[in-house]
Amino acid sequence: MNARLRNQWAQGRSSYNFFLTIPNAWTAELMARTGFDAITLDMQHGLIDFSIALQQLQAISTTKAVPFVRLQWNEPSIIMKMLDAGAAGLICPMIETADDAAAFVRACLYPPAGNRSYGPVRAGRLAESDYFKTANQQVLTFAMIETASAAENLESIAAVPGLSGLFVGPYDLSVSMGIEQVADIYGPTLRAVLERVLAACEKHGLVPGIYSGNTEHLRELSEMGFRLISTGDDSKLLEQAARVLLGEMRGE
Helix, strand or coil: CHHHHHHHHCCCCCCCEEEECCCCCHHHHHHHHHCCEEEEEECCCCCCCHHHHHHHHHHHHCCCCCEEEEEECCCHHHHHHHHHCCCCEEEEEECHHHHHHHHHHHHHCCCCCCCCCCCCCCCCHHHHCHHHHHHHCCEEEEECCCCCHHHHHHHHHHHCCCCCCECCCCHHHHHHCCCCCCCCCCCHHHHHHHHHHHHHHHHHHHEEEEECCCCHHHHHHHCCCCCCEEEEEEEHHHHHHHHHHHHHHCCC
């Protein structure tokens, strides 16, 4: 299910990801058909609950996009339920220590590597082979680096076995670190953290990911070495397009 992304990363290419906040299967399918490599259901800040998330995962499965979920929290029952529902990858918020990352990984992996309970009701039926035998190698696990504590501990977080990557949340990270220019990738303090994330990922064979609401930064982030690059969300896109359309109608 995630072979598309793994192939891109193996070739040193960036994958492009889009966030969903609207709780609707049709908008999920519509965005997944635009050509993004991955689509992420934002269950942390979006308006999506589990029953709608299942429908959205089913809709995304009609396309080539790889389905991710940004979890609402680092909580085992949530993690296991989203994997059983068919999420190919998880982005876990508010990871601050190696212990946090290890707990996240344990919930994602079957024994002996973790403590995930067996019962892949939907995920098992999506697999082309024995799901249990391959799941631990296939599930993508991204720990978010979005607090000052996470930045301080990121090298030990990156060393946790079973992680697939680190995913930078530059907005929360900037606020947590007291950076006045929020999410400014050219600011020296944030830039230093980004460089450390890239170095830690290279050292431990992880995929570096990041979110940016500034599309002017995306090319540079790719050139820097970030490989899962996320931008925008459906609510903002709809609102912005509506404002542009209204302006055109008014002749503004």
